[in-house]
Amino acid sequence: MGQRDGGDDVLVVGAGAAGLACAADLVAGGLRVSLLETAGTVGGRMRxxxxxxxxxxxxxxxxxxxYPQVKRRLDLRALRLRPFTPGVLVHTDDGPRRFTDPTRRLRESRDLLPGRLASTRDLIALGALSARDLLAPARYLRTRPDTTTLTALADAGVSPDLVETFFRPFLSGVFLEDELETSARFFHLVWRTMLRGTLxxxxxxIGAVPAQLASGLPPGVLRTGLPVASLTDRGVTLADGSELAARAVVVATGQRAAARLLPGLDVPSxxxxxxxxxxxxxxxxxxxxxxxxxxxxxxxxxxxxxxxxxxxxxxxxxxxxxxxxxxxxxxxxxxxxxxxxxxxxxxxxxxxxxxxxxxxxxxAMPPPLPLSRTTRFAPGRYVCGDHRATGSLQGALASGARAAREVLADLRRRPPATGPAALAAPAPPNPA
Structure with a gap:
């Protein structure tokens, strides 16, 4: 598939959530964009x-x-969402215990009576933690000193018994680690969205989500089946050896592919x-x-x-x-x-x-966790994805949006290249 007449301002590599958000915002900013995806469909891990x-x-x-980015970008009615129960069923040595949000299903909250799933002291601590996360400004949660989730629960007065009975087994599925070593900042923000939203x-x-994001792009922007082999001073080289040129390239892949395309990029495990x-x-x-x-x-x-x-x-x-x-x-x-x-x-x-x-x-999101990092890597080169923000759909979309803002700001300051190279010579990697 050849390059469109006149070339592109920006090539976005990877049509996961971050790449889709980035491409949409760049198009809205008036730039000519190609969104390149290796696979035959969009979504990345959301397929x-x-x-x-x-x-x-x-x-x-x-x-x-x-998630704020979800509210901004998606037509929830069109997704025909099917809800989970607002709570979880915990299998304990004493049998099943139901951890249900009492503000939504009070009649099913009997296991939150003192002595069943938690003590009176734990219930008070849990209520105070939830009220703060639900009602406090998000900025307050984002800017507090960071620690591990395990330490944050202890500081909130949650007993080791409740941690082992509920928080560790539940949050292991959220963080995909069972030591509760994930950033407390991220925990508080996730807890907030669970209290405010519907799972x-x-x-x-889940593939319907990136499909809807892709459907909003103008014809010709999304180009599937185009694996990118490397970045060049001009743009990118595809796996078949052909080259696409642009003034800027945004790498919106997972962390492993991003590290391969951008040698020197620091990525989390x-x-x-x-x-x-x-x-x-x-x-x-x-x-x-x-x-x-x-x-x-x-x-x-x-x-x-x-x-x-x-x-x-x-x-x-x-x-x-x-x-x-x-x-x-x-x-x-x-x-x-x-x-x-x-x-x-x-x-x-x-x-x-x-x-x-x-x-x-x-x-991996150990503390202290920067909830958002610059997407600038070198002149004309940018990187976005949940590994540059938080491991969530919100993090991926927000990182893509930040990449678009930074690309737009930089290209407006820099006139189009008149020489053979569309991209400036790469600078040393930005570790931020």
Whole structure:
């Protein structure tokens, strides 16, 4: 596929959430843009597949309606969102305990009575923490001194018992790490959005989100099936050896690909998660509720067909279960045994439908965590993605928006190149 007549002002490499947001804002700013994607479709890690009559995302996903960038960019009604229960079911040694938001489902909050899931002191501490995160200005949460989530919970007066019973098993599935070493800033912002928004899934799977973002781009901007091999002084070289030129290049890929395209770029380590999909003749839990295990034998589990019946075409139940890392067959068998205990059912007849291993599913986010970093890497070169902000859809979209702002500001200061090179000679990498 050749370059459009007249060339481009900006090439954006990678059509995940960050690249889609960046390209949209650059186009809105009046620039000529090509959004280059290696795969045949958009989305990056936010993709949905159809497997044996089931709709399965590439790893367990949830969509949070409270993210500011989501509200700004997406038509939520068009996504036909299907909500999860506002709470989680915790499997404990004393049986299942329901952690439900009492402001939304008071009748289902009996497990929040003192002595069941938490003590009176813990409930007071949890209420104070939640009220602050819900009501305080977001700027206050973003600018407080940072520490680990584990330390922040202790500082808030949450006992080790409640941490081990609820927070560690639940947040392990949010952060994809079970030491609670993730930035407290990020925890407080995530907790805030959970209290303010609804966790749900589009009726067509999570891939409907990037698909909607892509549908808003003008014809000719998105160009799929174009793997970028390297960046050059002119622009980029594609895998087939051809070259595309532009005044600026934005790398909007995952952190590994970004480090390859931009040698010297400092990127965080990535979390690995595996999601196992099973089909069951009957639903083991007749409600759209996330299940976590206090013994942490898995991250979380959910009957996706309770969220939306359309995720299966043959009437069977689709169960999604995520675990840290890439388990071997023996470990997967142990997970299935744990699910039998947690769901109180025989899982031996469950049919394995799909298995997805996601490398760099989230960037590691230890404190102190800068919630946003400049996307400028060198003259004419920029980098965006959740690894430059926070590991979330909000972080990816916000980073893409920041890249567009910085590109627009820089190109308006710098006239178009008149020599053979469209990009200035690269400067030393910007570590910020």
């Amino acid at each position: 949905t597949d159809r497997v044996a009559g089931f709709t399965v995302d590439r790893g367990f996903q949830v969509f949070n309606t409270a 749900c899934l589009p009726a067509e799977g 990535g979390r690995v998660v595996t999601t196992l999909y099973h089909a069951a003749e009957r639903s083991p839990l007749p409600e759209p509720t996330l299940v976590v295990d206090a013994r942490r034998r898995f991250l979380n589990s959910c009957v996706l067909t309770e969220v939306h019946r359309g995720f299966a075409t043959d009437g069977r139940a689709l169960v999604s279960t995520s675990v840290l890392g890439d388990p071997d067959p023996e470990q997967e068998a142990a997970v299935r045994a744990a699910l039998a205990e947690v769901y109180d059912t025989d899982t031996r007849s469950w049919e394995p439908v799909h298995r997805v291993v996601v490398h760099d599913a989230l960037p």
